[in-house]
Amino acid sequence: MVFNLFPRSKWLRDKLQAEQQRLPAAPPRIFLTGVTGFVGGAIAAELAGGDSFKDMLFLVRAPSPAEGVRRVRASIARFTPADMPLHIAESQVILADLRDAQAFSDARLEQVSHVIHCAAVTSFGERSDIWEINVDATMRLAERCSRLPGLQRFVYVGMAMACGVARGPVVTESLRLPVERAHLVPYTASKAQAENQLRELFPELPLVTVRPSIIVGHSSLGCRPSASIFWILKVVAQLNRFVCPPSAYLDIVPVDYCARTIVALTLKATLRFSTYHISAGRSGSVMVEQLLQAFHGMNVAARGQPYERVSEAALRQMALAFGVRHAVQGSATLSGRNEPINTRMLHKALMLYGRFSKLNYVFDERRTLGEGLAPAPCFLEYIGRCERSAAGMSLKAQMAYDFK
Numbered sequence: 001m002v003f004n005l006f007p008r009s010k011w012l013r014d015k016l017q018a019e020q021q022r023l024p025a026a027p028p029r030i031f032l033t034g035v036t037g038f039v040g041g042a043i044a045a046e047l048a049g050g051d052s053f054k055d056m057l058f059l060v061r062a063p064s065p066a067e068g069v070r071r072v073r074a075s076i077a078r079f080t081p082a083d084m085p086l087h088i089a090e091s092q093v094i095l096a097d098l099r100d101a102q103a104f105s106d107a108r109l110e111q112v113s114h115v116i117h118c119a120a121v122t123s124f125g126e127r128s129d130i131w132e133i134n135v136d137a138t139m140r141l142a143e144r145c146s147r148l149p150g151l152q153r154f155v156y157v158g159m160a161m162a163c164g165v166a167r168g169p170v171v172t173e174s175l176r177l178p179v180e181r182a183h184l185v186p187y188t189a190s191k192a193q194a195e196n197q198l199r200e201l202f203p204e205l206p207l208v209t210v211r212p213s214i215i216v217g218h219s220s221l222g223c224r225p226s227a228s229i230f231w232i233l234k235v236v237a238q239l240n241r242f243v244c245p246p247s248a249y250l251d252i253v254p255v256d257y258c259a260r261t262i263v264a265l266t267l268k269a270t271l272r273f274s275t276y277h278i279s280a281g282r283s284g285s286v287m288v289e290q291l292l293q294a295f296h297g298m299n300v301a302a303r304g305q306p307y308e309r310v311s312e313a314a315l316r317q318m319a320l321a322f323g324v325r326h327a328v329q330g331s332a333t334l335s336g337r338n339e340p341i342n343t344r345m346l347h348k349a350l351m352l353y354g355r356f357s358k359l360n361y362v363f364d365e366r367r368t369l370g371e372g373l374a375p376a377p378c379f380l381e382y383i384g385r386c387e388r389s390a391a392g393m394s395l396k397a398q399m400a401y402d403f404k
């Protein structure tokens with residue numbers, strides 16, 4: 001079955017498709033939100049150098065077009081070779097904050113054929129604006145895009161963890177996501193709500209939702225673009241104690257794989273489904289004990305001692321003790337001391353990631369593979385690159401990627 005991107009009459013759909021096939025394919029005009037973020041930057045880098053890049057539009061928060069261009073370029077440059085020219089014109093940036101009711105009124109959007117909506121509040125905390133940005137602004141964008149004459153696809157970057165708790169162990173792509181009482185943090189609930197509402201309120205939108213699993217590092221650049229989440233995995237390996245069983249699976253993908261797959265699903269002429277996981281799945285997910293072995297093989301402390309499963313109540317004391325040890329054991333600094341870390345934040349992160357790890361989810365990857373796309377590399381294939389690239393970064397700096 002081919003997914004029905006134009007759910008009007010079959011006659012009209014066939015006619016439109018036949019007409020499109022007769023015309024020479026026009027280069028896509030892509031509108032991307034969230035380009036200054038981890039995933040959005042990688043998506044833009046994936047498209048940089050291609051024919052459609054010069055026609056791309058980026059929604060950016062900045063005080064001036066020049067600063068907008070600078071932010072876009074700096075974000076993409078994290079993923080591209082230093083000698084690769086990045087030509088971005090001021091006419092490609094739309095300066096707006098998603099909270100602004102007029103954020104999508106710019107006339108340049110009229111020409112857009114493909115939308116990738118990647119921007120979101122990704123904080124695990126209780127931010128008061130999370131619903132406004134992740135849900136309300138997404139609906140305003142969808143409303144605007146539903147009136148675009150040449151829109152071919154609207155890609156919403158959701159998240160696999162928006163499936164809520166009590167699923168699995170292998171999670172398949174259900175269309176309706178649970179919202180109330182099914183989430184560990186408001187962030188995943190807001191992502192679920194946005195997806196549900198997009199389907200309910202805009203049934204005619206050529207919507208495809210992509211749901212990445214846990215994104216850690218880059219398969220060749222390691223943590224250079226971002227150390228998000230990597231640091232917590234390393235802390236767990238150093239503690240060698242955590243709340244999940246060692247047999248728990250973590251479904252991790254690198255950001256470049258995620259970006260490549262999102263771009264492919266955006267530009268592929270026909271798709272069989274309207275929702276796709278972007279995941280390591282059954283073959284590429286990694287067990288906690290394999291992860292610990294890999295870290296310990298790279299001389300991360302706690303080597304040789306058996307892993308101990310602990311209760312959530314033990315995490316606070318573990319975070320405090322880790323903070324003290326971390327401060328006195330530093331060797332990378334001139335003073336022989338590490339920059340002190342916020343142990344309250346560390347405790348919070350251990351609690352939350354502990355709960356996610358106990359879900360033991362693997363996200364079914366068969367739909368994505370069924371589109372002829374490559375499987376994700378296993379995290380163990382590039383964990384060494386992540387470790388080496390993060391070695392010169394203080395733990396405090398790494399934590400800042402997740403506590404903005």
Ligand SMILES: NC(=O)c1ccc[n+]([C@@H]2O[C@H](COP(=O)([O-])OP(=O)(O)OC[C@H]3O[C@@H](n4cnc5c(N)ncnc54)[C@H](OP(=O)(O)O)[C@@H]3O)[C@@H](O)[C@H]2O)c1
Pocket residue numbers: 033034035036037038039040060061096097098099117118119120121122133157158159160191211212213214215216228
């Ligand atoms: N990272 C993961 O592990 C992961 C996993 C699954 C799904 N996802 C999804 O992937 C998408 C991107 O995540 P990420 O990790 O790249 O997040 P990120 O690094 O935190 O980037 C968030 C992006 O959203 C933009 N943004 C936030 N609030 C905005 C506002 N009010 N107006 C305009 N732009 C705003 C940010 O712009 P500024 O730079 O101006 O703040 C930034 O470009 C999200 O939808 C997320 O749910 C991520």
